[in-house]
Amino acid sequence: xxxxxxxxxxxxxxxxxxxxxxxxxxxxxxxxxxxxxxxxxxxxxxxxxxxxxxxxxxxxxxxxxxxxxxxxxxxxxxxxxxxxxxxxxxxxxxxxxxxxxxxxxxxxxxxxxxxxxxxxxxxxxxxxxxxxxxxxxxxxxxxxxxxxxxxxxxxxxxxxxxxxxxxxxxxxxxxxxxxxxxxxxxxxxxxxxxxxxxxxxxxxxxxxxxxxxxxxxxxxxxxxxxxxxxxxxxxxxxxxxxxxxxxxxxxxxxxxxxxxxxxxxxxxxxxxxxxxxxxxxxxxxxxxxxxxxxxxxxxxxxxxxxxxxxxxxxxxxxxxxxxxxxxxxxxxxxxxxxxxxxxxxxxxxxxxxxxxxxxxxxxxxxxxxxxxxxxxxxxxxxxxxxxxxxxxxxxxxxxxxx
Amino acid sequence: xxxxxxxxxxxxxxxxxxxxxxxxxxxxxxxxxxxxxxxxxxxxxxxxxxxxxxxxxxxxxxxxxxxxxxxxxxxxxxxxxxxxxxxxxxxxxxxxxxxxxxxxxxxxxxxxxxxxxxxxxxxxxxxxxxxxxxxxxxxxxxxxxxxxxxxxxxxxxxxxxxxxxxxxxxxxxxxxxxxxxxxxxxxxxxxxxxxxxxxxxxxxxxxxxxxxxxxxxxxxxxxxxxxxxxx
Ligand SMILES: Nc1ncnc2c1ncn2[C@@H]1O[C@H](COP(=O)(O)OP(=O)(O)OP(=O)(O)O)[C@@H](O)[C@H]1O
Ligand SMILES: [Mg+2]
Numbered sequence: 076x077x078x079x080x081x082x083x084x085x086x087x088x089x090x091x092x093x094x095x096x097x098x099x100x101x102x103x104x105x106x107x108x109x110x111x112x113x114x115x116x117x118x119x120x121x122x123x124x125x126x127x128x129x130x131x132x133x134x135x136x137x138x139x140x141x142x143x144x145x146x147x148x149x150x151x152x153x154x155x156x157x158x159x160x161x162x163x164x165x166x167x168x169x170x171x172x173x174x175x176x177x178x179x180x181x182x183x184x185x186x187x188x189x190x191x192x193x194x195x196x197x198x199x200x201x202x203x204x205x206x207x208x209x210x211x212x213x214x215x216x217x218x219x220x221x222x223x224x225x226x227x228x229x230x231x232x233x234x235x236x237x238x239x240x241x242x243x244x245x246x247x248x249x250x251x252x253x254x255x256x257x258x259x260x261x262x263x264x265x266x267x268x269x270x271x272x273x274x275x276x277x278x279x280x281x282x283x284x285x286x287x288x289x290x291x292x293x294x295x296x297x298x299x300x301x302x303x304x305x306x307x308x309x310x311x312x313x314x315x316x317x318x319x320x321x322x323x324x325x326x327x328x329x330x331x332x333x334x335x336x337x338x339x340x341x342x343x344x345x346x347x348x349x350x351x352x353x354x355x356x357x358x359x360x361x362x363x364x365x366x367x368x369x370x371x372x373x374x375x376x377x378x379x380x381x382x383x384x385x386x387x388x389x390x391x392x393x394x395x396x397x398x399x400x401x402x403x404x405x406x407x408x409x410x411x412x413x414x415x416x417x418x419x420x421x422x423x424x425x426x427x428x429x430x431x432x433x434x435x436x437x438x439x440x441x442x443x444x445x446x447x448x449x450x451x452x453x454x455x456x457x458x459x460x461x462x463x464x465x466x467x468x469x470x471x472x473x474x475x476x477x
Numbered sequence: 478x479x480x481x482x483x484x485x486x487x488x489x490x491x492x493x494x495x496x497x498x499x500x501x502x503x504x505x506x507x508x509x510x511x512x513x514x515x516x517x518x519x520x521x522x523x524x525x526x527x528x529x530x531x532x533x534x535x536x537x538x539x540x541x542x543x544x545x546x547x548x549x550x551x552x553x554x555x556x557x558x559x560x561x562x563x564x565x566x567x568x569x570x571x572x573x574x575x576x577x578x579x580x581x582x583x584x585x586x587x588x589x590x591x592x593x594x595x596x597x598x599x600x601x602x603x604x605x606x607x608x609x610x611x612x613x614x615x616x617x618x619x620x621x622x623x624x625x626x627x628x629x630x631x632x633x634x635x636x637x638x639x640x641x642x643x644x645x646x647x648x649x650x651x652x653x654x655x656x657x658x659x660x661x662x663x664x665x666x667x668x669x670x671x672x673x674x675x676x677x678x679x680x681x682x683x684x685x686x687x688x689x690x691x692x693x694x695x696x697x698x699x700x701x702x703x704x705x706x707x708x
Contacts, residue, residue: 080589087582390567391559391561
């Protein structure tokens with residue numbers, strides 16, 4: 076009997092035992108798809124978190140410092156950081172206030188007004204798209220200048236050039252000197268994306284020293300951002316800043332806190348490691364359950380198949396023909412199941428990635444193939460197991476199988 | 478040289494245990510090519526056991542079996558498969574059809590293993606089904622057929638490849654006397670065209686159509702009408 080004949084026989088057997096075929100495939104499909112989806116979810120979560128930190132920029136140090144009744148430490152901190160030299164790239168207050176921003180008839184009702192130093196852009200990962208950044212002198216001399224975020228500029232000026240134009244911020248006139256590059260280009264339609272775009276790009280940055288002009292809003296300077304030069308510099312700067320703040324702030328009359336985004340990324344990595352382990356474990360169990368399903372259905376049909384093999388042998392089938400037939404049969408079932416599992420896993424991953432993070436997540440190829448290979452090998456082993464065993468028996472013994 | 482030559486064959490189940498069964502207890506038997514032999518005996522006397530050994534479906538516990546001069550116990554698994562496929566058409570007492578295959582597919586099976594392909598195979602299978610009067614049931618699977626119809630599919634399967642030896646274990650057991658008579662006609666036709674036919678039955682009137690009747694009791698031959706009798 077040739078291989079083509081064995082193939083035809085295998086296909087016939089697959090087609091005429093639909094329940095067995097479907098159940099076996101189901102075990103493989105569930106196992107493969109589950110592994111792909113679960114592991115992809117961890118991957119998606121990790122990259123969405125990393126993307127967030129990347130936007131924030133690496134080597135970012137956040138400082139919280141406040142003293143009741145005392146003057147804020149903005150300028151002391153600025154001078155101290157200047158003294159740190161190459162260790163830090165910039166320092167800025169991270170104070171925020173609300174208020175109406177107007178240009179002629181155009182209005183931004185809910186603009187985020189930030190009060191920063193001339194290093195606000197460096198510290199918060201903005202780059203200048205048009206015009207210039209604020210300068211040391213702007214800050215020192217209380218210049219009423221501002222830099223607009225990309226969305227704020229678009230909303231106020233449409234396509235006109237904002238540079239040099241006068242706008243009013245909380246009733247006070249300011250001159251626009253620059254526009255930032257968009258940090259979260261809006262793709263439209265996605266709520267989270269829109270929110271991010273509004274939060275980070277619908278902004279107006281003014282020198283923090285101008286806070287006194289905005290008398291109608293209460294502004295607290297207690298939050299600062301320091302940008303360090305490198306990850307080693309970050310660690311060193313965190314230590315130095317902490318000891319500097321301990322000399323400035325009496326813990327009984329105020330508080331301070333210094334931590335770096337690097338530390339948070341570390342913590343995040345730890346979290347994803349845990350998550351990977353837990354979900355990986357669940358995926359492993361899914362694969363195992365799928366595998367047991369395959370074994371089960373194959374072993375349940377062993378008696379029936381042993382008899383069939385007895386009949387085939389009695390009619391003159393050689394051991395080799397029988398094993399080849401069963402090998403093809405279980406190979407085809409397992410392979411088709413594996414392919415469907417991969418397609419299903421891919422589909423679910425893509426849909427979930429879109430729904431949860433608006434990201435296009437592709438499951439790892441090696442992992443998907445690994446899970447599929449595992450199921451296929453299992454399917455084949457348990458598919459040819461009865462064949463290998465029964466084809467070695469005397470036909471009468473195989474026919475007597477209970 | 479006899480076609481079938483069996484010397485001191487024993488088939489002992491659970492040997493040495495309390496439940497020991499001597500299904501065959503020292504059988505000596507030779508059958509010539511072209512004979513039409515009936516084996517009779519009561520239930521449990523060892524008829525099927527003997528036939529299974531003769532059909533190369535089982536091996537004796539002790540003893541020798543020469544088929545067309547070659548020692549069956551010396552043959553390899555694939556040589557035995559070849560003999561089962563080409564030399565012997567076996568009709569089982571319990572039909573042994575493959576449940577998932579249609580009547581014609583079951584009949585085609587031995588031809589598949591013989592390497593007969595395509596329309597030739599289909600033609601031979603249809604011819605065999607027509608001989609047992611089942612051309613109308615080609616596409617039915619065994620569970621959609623009566624016991625007698627399944628029996629006839631099993632007969633068609635045994636004769637489709639036109640083997641030299643036909644071994645039939647109670648082929649009329651599930652048939653009414655008319656259909657049973659048709660089956661006996663088929664066996665006689667095959668015998669006349671040169672086949673060696675071995676038939677198990679417990680019905681003396683059916684055994685009467687054979688040239689030779691061997692009677693078994695408790696795994697031993699108790700009588701043998703001898704070769705060349707009748708016809
Ligand atoms: N696998 C086995 N294990 C133990 N005993 C067996 C086995 N197979 C058959 N026997 C015994 O061997 C004896 C002969 O059985 P066999 O099937 O040859 O009888 P038979 O003459 O064909 O009977 P029937 O007319 O009922 O078909 C019986 O007593 C049976 O119980
Ligand atoms: Mg019997």
